[in-house]
Amino acid sequence: MAKEKLWGGRFAQATDELVEQFNASIDVDARMYAEDIEGSRAHARMLGRQGILSDEDVAAILQGLDTVQAEIEAGDLTFSVALEDVHMNIEARLTELIGDAGKRLHTGRSRNDQVATDTRLYLRRRCDEIIAQIRRLQSVLVTLAQTHADTIMPGFTHLQTAQPVTLGHHLLAYTEMLHRDAGRFADARARMNQCPLGSAALAGTTFAIDREMTAAALGFDQPCQNSLDAVSDRDFIIELLSAAAITSVHLSRFSEELILWMSAQFGFVELPDAYCTGSSIMPQKKNPDMPELVRGKSGRIIGGLVAMLVTLKSLPLAYNKDMQEDKGAVFDALDQLQGCLAIFTAMLPGMKVHEEAMRRAAAAGFATATDLADALVRAGVPFREAHAIVGKSVAWCIEHDIELHELDATACAAIDARLQPAMVSALSVDACVRARDHVGGTAPDQVRKQVRWWKERLDEV
Amino acid sequence: MAKEKLWGGRFAQATDELVEQFNASIDVDARMYAEDIEGSRAHARMLGRQGILSDEDVAAILQGLDTVQAEIEAGDLTFSVALEDVHMNIEARLTELIGDAGKRLHTGRSRNDQVATDTRLYLRRRCDEIIAQIRRLQSVLVTLAQTHADTIMPGFTHLQTAQPVTLGHHLLAYTEMLHRDAGRFADARARMNQCPLGSAALAGTTFAIDREMTAAALGFDQPCQNSLDAVSDRDFIIELLSAAAITSVHLSRFSEELILWMSAQFGFVELPDAYCTGSSIMPQKKNPDMPELVRGKSGRIIGGLVAMLVTLKSLPLAYNKDMQEDKGAVFDALDQLQGCLAIFTAMLPGMKVHEEAMRRAAAAGFATATDLADALVRAGVPFREAHAIVGKSVAWCIEHDIELHELDATACAAIDARLQPAMVSALSVDACVRARDHVGGTAPDQVRKQVRWWKERLDEV
């Protein structure tokens, strides 16, 4: 019978079973039980102080909620699909336990403001977790960067050898990206930290509620200032998904590099056995599964972002049932992201770096060509002409199968009168990285300076 | 110890527990157990016929696989995360049951071709189910269209009243869309119906296997013609997701209309109680939750499509672990789509149509204006001038708050000498729809003709 539903008064027919399954959100929103109970506690206390509920009712509700929470955490409460969601399941159990007082708890609120409040509380916590995880991963990177402040590797553009860089410098690039990622989560958290409770169904309530009180009790900065907006919008979820998607794109880039570096062709690093798996058919294989999975998860997280954008697109105000899809999308995306962050944080310290292979690769491929051009510029040649002279030198070297520093005086003279053998013989990858000694440059001293700055900053947090 | 893994021979360290969780796919791929066993049966029989396995081994394997399948279906086999996936879980249990013969089953294949084969078998079945579901929903629509071949409603463009149409005609528009949707699933199914088995890890195998035999045994049209492609590509999954996304967009459009039609403002239909829910706070509410959810699910399904496109983007050949994400995306999207189709098929027959409200709306808003222009054209006025005369007539009617058919002779004369009172008085919504009596037009006779055509076609299937 429809009468079993808490909203069934005006209904003649019972809900179809298929509908009940399709409609229920309890599988997804059960996770928010603690936030739901926390919100109910704040609501009950406020109703009490405003004289809307009696002190006895408030006491009964608070005690009843404790019992329900204990039951849930002990695994003693089985959630029912017929009761649709975590809110109705908890309220129904509460009423079973304490009778009429339980039926009074919903005074002056609606599931619309309740679910909006729960979701913000829950995601606020996830935000904090993610920011902390990002900080931990940054710490791992900074420690690695310190170790490898002097480790020389080829820097690539277009995946072609460009100029020598230090591995420490390279790792700190990800520290910077992660810093902005954490910043986006922090901004999203600040923007969402307003309390929908008291917006009721969409317009507020006729009871003399105190929204500042509940907002403060729940740690929100203030109540949402427009009830229609408070129950209708899910932009805070899209913003979180966007922050997650960008972070996952950053991790996909780092993953791609780890996979490349672990190939036989690069041979720059080896990931620990514990983070690799083998093949069911090829006995020699040791595969970098973790970075591959992390790279792949970026698709899933971006998919979640798109899902929410599509779902919200062109929905009229206020609440529409479509919005129920919000939690599935964002919970899964954050689960995946947190898994990726945890894996990277655990995996990187055990990574073996083949420093010799890196240095060898940096020394090949004319990586010092820019420095030769710079030397010509210092001798008064305009940069564009210096560039052309070195271009010609490289072509010469390719033809004669030598490296730039192997050009002798005859060759130099043949290429361009302005090209001095001393310029050529001064070329080395060590000189290259040492010379880039300004803010943000790849010089070991700059890397160490950045490491110190990060260490202080990350310790603070 | 890594030695517990079927691939652990060359590994010194055990897999990290976090990695094990992150890496395992058994939660998702367990669904394909029947297809995995079916593929193993075909593979074992082929190895037997080719003399690669002994008859005794083949017999033991087949019997063992029967036992494993029975155990799974009885709920007696608990899948292990340490064994990663459905393939390894089944093989491990088989070997437990039958010993060495079990260890021989993997001869000449790899998990790479095995999972590609299982996935195609499994999705082929889902395709067939979806096509059948679409046919059922089309049948429901065609039956409704027959009932409402004469029911007049306003046709809209830009959500403004445009011209009267019949509800039957409107419903058949969705039948057409669904027909193309089914066609896309059928095309995808045909394109994916090639057998990867025997591609082994990526290059084929050194055993003298017969790929035609396994392909035929599993109902595939032929073996995949290139082993690298067979294990590397998942375009068949993207194509299915695309077909699902387009279908879900069609359902989102139908949902939007049902939601509009059930609003107090339109009042065109009422959905059955069993497919609606109420409000926890507003006792009068009866909400069209099902079309709302179906509309919202389009986001989730489109999200799945994007996820796979992103995941596959720029992966080098052959198998990469990123591809493990494929099943989660496509299984969820198809689950959602099948739920939507089932809900619509069950819900629509009980929908109450308020024919009078539809007709009233069709009669208002100058819906017959085009027919007045057409009458002028028949009297020799060029269409563009006729259009302008009727535009002027509409402006007159708005000013005087009357409908077009209420224009009297004086008014007609004042508007334009060519506007005859007889043209005006002939206007009616019934005449409007009857007059559009050509292929694809909205006339009741055309609707009935289309209904007959569809009934024959859908009966065939």
Next chain:
Amino acid sequence: MAKEKLWGGRFAQATDELVEQFNASIDVDARMYAEDIEGSRAHARMLGRQGILSDEDVAAILQGLDTVQAEIEAGDLTFSVALEDVHMNIEARLTELIGDAGKRLHTGRSRNDQVATDTRLYLRRRCDEIIAQIRRLQSVLVTLAQTHADTIMPGFTHLQTAQPVTLGHHLLAYTEMLHRDAGRFADARARMNQCPLGSAALAGTTFAIDREMTAAALGFDQPCQNSLDAVSDRDFIIELLSAAAITSVHLSRFSEELILWMSAQFGFVELPDAYCTGSSIMPQKKNPDMPELVRGKSGRIIGGLVAMLVTLKSLPLAYNKDMQEDKGAVFDALDQLQGCLAIFTAMLPGMKVHEEAMRRAAAAGFATATDLADALVRAGVPFREAHAIVGKSVAWCIEHDIELHELDATACAAIDARLQPAMVSALSVDACVRARDHVGGTAPDQVRKQVRWWKERLDEV
């Protein structure tokens, strides 16, 4: 000949013409000419102060850049596809004008840091424009909200009549959304406001540059702290696209409502003729094209966001040519968004509101049911029971085709003994909205309070 290219020294073959077209970005990046020149000015001055360029060279460069800028703005400089991009076009022209000094300008920088700097400068300006446009649209909404602080309309959930709200309250919901949208642009702007210049190709430069000086000259908060990151990442573009996508989703929701409201069925508003178009065939049509287009543009803007996420996914450091696609995506998305904002800002003041139709709709459909339940609660009935009693009352009304306030004493008694005729007769939409008089509620006084708050805030800006 490849020699014509500024980078052609080592190349033997000329660039294929098809390649030249495909490769060039001048069609898109020409827009950034002013930022490119501004960046070059800052770079030249810094090189001068650091003694890397002579004062004469710096003077020649600055004067030459003035000339180039004047030529561009006068339309006298035709950009060449062979010169690939705006940077090379400007430098080539500069060198034509001033000779060797022009060839020295590129000392200590690369196109990689140059394009990253130009793009940030350009998008920073676009950000500021968008924030200003959002403020203007908010002002329009606040003014409308003030006018309609007492205008009663039905509030909807699930597009079913829920509770009466004021139009002013409804419009302020969008003001809140737009406030968060502006906040996201402001956060993105702050995060991107770091200067890549001096990062050179990827590792910094061997010249003794002063990156603080150029950063300050260009209005950046500081130099980017890692050169590899500075030239490799485009997360600032994704973040902007995400902010644009969310804003466009908000506008799509508002558009949907305007389209609904302008339908014959709702009849709540009429948009001005100047913002509508007609039909080529149906002379009576007046279509809300502008909100439809704005609603549709959300797809395009979301598409741009997805494009950039996909393009950046799994790119190894540092610069890769794929990243050239960034500007097309973000420029188009911002163009579309700015068009949408401009249209809404211009269109809304002329919108005609049919207040009577809104009030009539609010009074129908049992919109006061919640207030009846609240009245029962005040009389001591637990909320859940009150909800059930009102549900029964609504069912009764539907059966007898009356509204709630028409229930007489006999009916009340028949429904439930606790239902008092006085509770019923007190129901009115005016009472409903007046009663929701707390922070964020729909009461006219609350709306006026919010309007005052917004006016102060928006005046400040």
Next chain:
Amino acid sequence: MAKEKLWGGRFAQATDELVEQFNASIDVDARMYAEDIEGSRAHARMLGRQGILSDEDVAAILQGLDTVQAEIEAGDLTFSVALEDVHMNIEARLTELIGDAGKRLHTGRSRNDQVATDTRLYLRRRCDEIIAQIRRLQSVLVTLAQTHADTIMPGFTHLQTAQPVTLGHHLLAYTEMLHRDAGRFADARARMNQCPLGSAALAGTTFAIDREMTAAALGFDQPCQNSLDAVSDRDFIIELLSAAAITSVHLSRFSEELILWMSAQFGFVELPDAYCTGSSIMPQKKNPDMPELVRGKSGRIIGGLVAMLVTLKSLPLAYNKDMQEDKGAVFDALDQLQGCLAIFTAMLPGMKVHEEAMRRAAAAGFATATDLADALVRAGVPFREAHAIVGKSVAWCIEHDIELHELDATACAAIDARLQPAMVSALSVDACVRARDHVGGTAPDQVRKQVRWWKERLDEV
């Protein structure tokens, strides 16, 4: 004045200029002028045969259309934004030229069916072009595969050396993918090849038109069978975008490989100078810009697909202005895809393959391990045990820094009694690839067989 608009009859106010810009589609749809004229010709002839237009009018129209087309192609007709789109521009010019007959052309049709018809005609042609381009790229690949049927390279899974394959085999994998891509375009073309003309605004027309006649004249298979569907749906555009997106993902994978292969670390290939560019700062650079751009374009094309899915989501029937965004999305995506196909087709024949480097890489990294396991299986060892023995052998080799074929009798005995020195000494990459000699396997003979099959098939087309 609004009167200037062809639909302006009922309008009092002129269109706002900003609106005119935002509303107009002429910048995008001007491309379809030839299809628009072709459709008008067919429509006019049909109206003539049905006696709706006089023979003189038809003759005047046909001649007038010839003139308009000639003017457009000579660049003599300037399209006007005030006339909104290509349809109105052409009709207006026609009427200028031939007077009243021009005003009669729109009899029995609307822009809604007109634009749907034009778009299908135009995209049908683009489909045919793309299919032909795919065939040409396949031919290039097949020719290369023939050349490299015996060229041995390492096959990768997880980017780790897996087993030796032939380059010919690898290239044919892309031929297979492209074959399915072409199939998807062909299926989309077949599905869209129905004629909307005669659907008029949405409901058909009151004139006795012959839709079969126009459908046949325009090369369509039949008229669309439901007028509402014909003017409302754009699933054919989404399907095309999906086909384009999948093709672009395939090209992104190939691009990724070319970029990897051209890195110093792989050194497998070198792309021709004409398809590469250099660096503005690093004189030695030769960058694989073309594959990078093609890889990046996948984002843009996927973005277009998402844009259309979002735009169509939840649009009620029939035409809505949002749908105007369709052409921009699909035209750009197909332009990009066709550019990518053209570039690859032109670039690949000049690619230099470093066969020795490929072979050297294939011989390293234990790529023959699977074959050793297979040899053990042939000697009676169950596959899973064979796998473990070889795993142990690989671990031994890594420890002693030798390759598998270097294991001597002592080592074999120490590893496992079943491991025979003869098995080990037989290992070679040539033996490996030769042994995979079944359908789809990597053996040179299989590659040559496939090449023959493809050559016949591609010649046919």
